[in-house]
Amino acid sequence: MRATINGVQIGYDDYGQGPTVLFIHDCPLNRRMWQPQVEPLVNAGYRVVLVDLRGFGESELESEEVAIHTYSADIVGLLNYLGIGRAVVCGLALGGTVLFDLMENYPKRIAGACLATSRPVSDDIQETAKRTELISALQSGKEDQVKEEMFCMLIAGQEKSLPATIKDEVRGWIKGLKGKTLDVALKAIGQRKDYTPLLKGVKIPTLLVGADQDPITHHNHTDLMAEQLPNCYKAVKLSGGHFVNMERAAEFNALFLEFLENLSPKRKMLVDVDEEEEIDFCAVM
Template identity: 30%
Template structure:
C-alpha cells in the first residue's frame, strides 16, 4: 500500500508481488478494494499487481468539477512512470474498462495486453449524457446512500445477494463511502467520452473480454460487440454474476484471467500460487 503525489493529486495504490506487471482499474463508484480477490491471487502467482484508486475515489485526492477519461488515463501512466514500469497488462471494469480503452488510445506502446470487463465502447447517447449530468447533481445534493441502495441489485446478481452477503455488503460499502464530489466529476467526464468503437479494430495486443451473464448495465451483447471488433481477443461469460463478476465469482474470473495471462507472448510468470 502506498501513495504518490503527482501533478495536483495524491494517488493511493497497492503494489503487491513481483514479476510481470498487471494493473487493474476499478469502476464507478468503487475503489481499489474491488480487486482484492485478484490482488491476492495473482500477487502469489508470479505477477506484480498494481491497483490504484482513481482520482476522486478511495484514498486518492477528490477534485470537484469534471474528470475526463483522458485525465484518469494520464494519472495511471504517471503512476506507471513513478513505479518504473515501461509496459504492463492493463485491465478495467465498467468505467475502468473505458479508461483502459482511453489509455490504449493515448499510450498504446505501454500495454502488452488488455482486460475489458463489463464495459462498452460506444459514446454516450443524448439521453445517457443528460442522465449522467442529472445523476451528478443528485449525488451532490443527496449523497451516495440512496443511490447505492437503489442500484445494488443491478450491480450484483440475486444469486450473489442470497449466497454471498459479504460480497453484497462490500459492494454497498464501496458505493456509500465514495465521495460525492469525486463520483459527480467522473459522471460528467464520462458523459463526454469519445466513441471507442473504431479504436477496437486497431488494438494490436491480445485482449480478454469478460462479462457477467446477468449484467444489466453492460449486457452480454456489449461484450460480444467488443470481442468481435478486437482482432486478437477471447470472450468469457460468467454465470451467476451481474456487473461485478470478479467479486461475485472470483474463482471463475481468476481462472479466465490466469489462462489469458499465461497465453501472452513472453510471459515469465508462473500460473500456480507460491507458498
C-alpha cells in the first residue's frame, strides 16, 4: 500500500487489529526485513504497521536532501493518516536513530520503544571518513561497488554462519536500491546528532536488543543505554549479527511479545469491551 505523506508517496503495510506496533527498517534495507515479526504479533492480537523510509522500498524520495527528522516526521504523518494516536515503535540501526528522534520530538506518540542493534551516538572520525568515502564513490558512478561493500560490511564475520536465505534477501534488497537514495541516506546518517544526553530524560518504556556478533553496532551500546534509560524494561544481547530480528526471529519475537504484554496488561479486557475501538497502550511507567 502507499499513501501521500508530507507530499511524498510512502509505502507501508498494515496488518491485524489491536494496539499498534510500528517497525522502522535499517539502511540500506526496506520494510520487508520485518516480515518475521508480522505473523506472531498479529496472532497475538496486535496491529502491525511496516513502513519504507523515503527512497527505500516502495517510497519515493523526491528531495535531494533528507534529515533524520524528515524520516520521523513521515512516521508521524503515517500514524495520522492511519488514525493511530500512539504506537509502540521498534527500530533497527537507522530505524533506531529515527526512533530516537521520535522519542525526543514526539514522545506522546510513542507508547513504548524497542531499539534493536542501535546506538545513541553519532559517527566517530573513522566512521565519518568511511561514510565520506562511500558517498564519493557513489557520486563517481561506482554504485554497484558501494552496494556490494555495504553488503559485506553488514555481514562481516558471518559470511559462513548467516543462513543463505537471509544473505540472498539482503543482497537483493540492496541491489534494488537507487544510488540516489543511498547518497541521501548516508548523508543523513552522517549528520545525526548524539542522543546520549537525551537518554536520562526518556520516560518511555524501552526494550534494548543487541547482538554479540554485530559488525555495525557494538553490543556494548546495549549496556551503556541500559545504564542511562530510567525506564528500561530489559536489555538483552542475543547470539547473532546485525539482522538479529531475522537471524534470531523466534527469540526476538518472544522477547518483544513479553515486552508488549508488560506494556498493556489490560489489553485483553479492553478488547472484550469493544473490539472495534482503537485501543491505546497502557504503559507501565
